[in-house]
Amino acid sequence: MVIGVLALQGAFIEHEKMIESLGVDCIEVKQKEDLENIDGIILPGGESTVQGLLLKEYDMLEPLRDKINNGLPVFATCAGLILLSHVIEGESSPYLDTLPVKIKRNAYGRQLGSFVINKKFKNVGELPLIFIRAPYISKIDNDVEVLIENDGNPVAVQYNNQIAMAFHPELSDKNYLHRYFIEQIVTPSLKLAV
Amino acid sequence: MKESRYELNKGLAQMLKGGVIMDVTTPEQARIAQKAGACAVMALERIPADIRAAGGVSRMSDPKMIKEIQDAVSIPVMAKCRIGHFVEAQILEAIEIDYIDESEVLTPADDIYHIDKTKFKVPFVCGARDLGEALRRINEGAAMIRTKGEPGTGDVVQAVRHMRKINADIRKIHSMAEDELFEVAKELKVPYDLVLYVHKHGKLPVVNFAAGGVATPADAALMMQLGAEGVFVGSGIFKSGDPYKRASAIVSAVTNYTDAKLIAKLSENLGEAMVGINAEEIEIIMEKRGQ
Numbered sequence: 096m097v098i099g100v101l102a103l104q105g106a107f108i109e110h111e112k113m114i115e116s117l118g119v120d121c122i123e124v125k126q127k128e129d130l131e132n133i134d135g136i137i138l139p140g141g142e143s144t145v146q147g148l149l150l151k152e153y154d155m156l157e158p159l160r161d162k163i164n165n166g167l168p169v170f171a172t173c174a175g176l177i178l179l180s181h182v183i184e185g186e187s188s189p190y191l192d193t194l195p196v197k198i199k200r201n202a203y204g205r206q207l208g209s210f211v212i213n214k215k216f217k218n219v220g221e222l223p224l225i226f227i228r229a230p231y232i233s234k235i236d237n238d239v240e241v242l243i244e245n246d247g248n249p250v251a252v253q254y255n256n257q258i259a260m261a262f263h264p265e266l267s268d269k270n271y272l273h274r275y276f277i278e279q280i281v282t283p284s285l286k287l288a289v
Numbered sequence: 290m291k292e293s294r295y296e297l298n299k300g301l302a303q304m305l306k307g308g309v310i311m312d313v314t315t316p317e318q319a320r321i322a323q324k325a326g327a328c329a330v331m332a333l334e335r336i337p338a339d340i341r342a343a344g345g346v347s348r349m350s351d352p353k354m355i356k357e358i359q360d361a362v363s364i365p366v367m368a369k370c371r372i373g374h375f376v377e378a379q380i381l382e383a384i385e386i387d388y389i390d391e392s393e394v395l396t397p398a399d400d401i402y403h404i405d406k407t408k409f410k411v412p413f414v415c416g417a418r419d420l421g422e423a424l425r426r427i428n429e430g431a432a433m434i435r436t437k438g439e440p441g442t443g444d445v446v447q448a449v450r451h452m453r454k455i456n457a458d459i460r461k462i463h464s465m466a467e468d469e470l471f472e473v474a475k476e477l478k479v480p481y482d483l484v485l486y487v488h489k490h491g492k493l494p495v496v497n498f499a500a501g502g503v504a505t506p507a508d509a510a511l512m513m514q515l516g517a518e519g520v521f522v523g524s525g526i527f528k529s530g531d532p533y534k535r536a537s538a539i540v541s542a543v544t545n546y547t548d549a550k551l552i553a554k555l556s557e558n559l560g561e562a563m564v565g566i567n568a569e570e571i572e573i574i575m576e577k578r579g580q
Contacts, residue, residue: 102307103307103544104306104307104308104328104544105304105306105307105308106303106304106306107307108306109303125544125545140303140304141304141305141306141307141308141328142304142305142308142328142329142364142365144323144326144363144364145308145326145327145328145364145540148326148540149326149540149541149544152537152541173304174304200363201363204385205359205365205366205385205386205387206297206298206301206365206385206386206387206388206411206412207382207385207410207411209297209298209300209301210297211293211296211297225296225297225300227297227300227301227304228301228304228365228387263300263304266296266300266303
């Protein structure tokens with residue numbers, strides 16, 4: 096099993112460390128060819144405008160969209176969530192457009208609005224949710240499952256092979272969500288030894 | 290809470306990694322920078338090359354102009370304040386800037402003390418020429434470091450020197466015996482805890498970008514290969530023939546900094562680079578400000 100981490104811009108090294116902490120191999124995805132031979136992809140935090148622009152420039156948008164629609168497991172944090180969304184408030188067109196949610200960019204204000212809260216994730220344990228200039232999921236389709244919510248709003252969601260969250264699990268020291276991604280979505284029968 | 294605010298501020302710098310932060314002086318330039326793929330913009334009154342040309346005192350930008358830039362783009366907006374000028378920093382915090390650059394590019398307001406950055410909620414980036422300087426700034430509360438380089442020259446030689454120096458110092462401390470670190474802390478004039486962090490992790494506790502003199506895609510890729518986590522470009526873009534094209538090329542070169550074939554292509558037909566000044570021929574040495 097090999098997990099690809101989109102490495103065009105942002106905090107992709109933190110995701111690689113998380114995946115490696117689970118004993119799983121990963122590669123950096125920087126061009127179209129890297130999309131072949133991966134069993135799942137992580138879309139990291141960073142600046143969505145930069146990543147979206149580079150995806151287009153390197154002709155990766157279409158192939159990645161097709162792969163996700165055909166079942167390639169995706170794990171997206173913050174900027175990654177924005178790239179997946181159907182609708183970005185105030186913008187005319189989405190990027191990958193594979194996740195039926197509507198989001199609002201920079202919904203908590205500027206950097207001074209960034210915050211951390213602790214939340215329980217399923218029965219696994221408590222996880223610090225780190226929101227940095229985070230987007231806000233303002234609307235979801237009926238068949239989107241809410242994994243974690245804050246004040247009644249979804250902050251982590253799952254839709255078939257895609258999970259996406261508005262915060263940064265890769266900046267914490269807990270790999271619960273990465274583990275959930277590998278065990279539940281990439282290889283549903285697998286139990287990681289760590 | 291204070292602790293987590295610093296973690297959040299370091300976290301924002303992590304999100305900027307692998308990206309290019311561009312100096313802009315107008316909302317129009319900010320829009321061009323965002324369209325070209327800048328991961329953040331730095332609002333300032335005049336770009337470093339013009340500061341050199343015009344002389345006189347350079348200060349924080351007009352808050353009205355900064356607000357217009359904030360409205361013009363969705364990416365983070367940074368702004369510069371003078372070294373030690375904590376009131377300019379308070380003003381920038383009041384208008385909710387995303388990052389403050391306590392910058393030697395502007396005329397220093399205090400020639401002894403830097404700002405006590407631990408007193409602010411908003412994050413700071415500071416310049417450094419060597420590891421001691423970087424750790425002193427971090428000790429004062431900086432959540433991000435950049436090399437000083439020699440701004441406004443288009444000459445990358447100082448940025449290279451500073452990046453090599455910082456990383457060589459880090460490698461040295463990483464490989465030392467733990468009981469030798471007390472002496473290192475004394476020599477560098479920095480707290481022992483920060484030296485211990487560098488020893489254990491083999492890196493700075495915060496993100497480190499390259500800045501000062503980057504003018505071409507090749508310069509940007511060079512800095513990344515030398516260990517920079519991202520690049521600031523000031524005069525290099527809006528003092529060149531085709532700012533949008535050069536900015537896009539620098540963004541791509543930072544993403545694919547080891548792909549020489551691609552960088553060759555990116556370097557074609559970029560129009561004129563900023564004329565530049567040989568760093569040895571200039572009179573105002575900005576890197577020597579505020580150590």
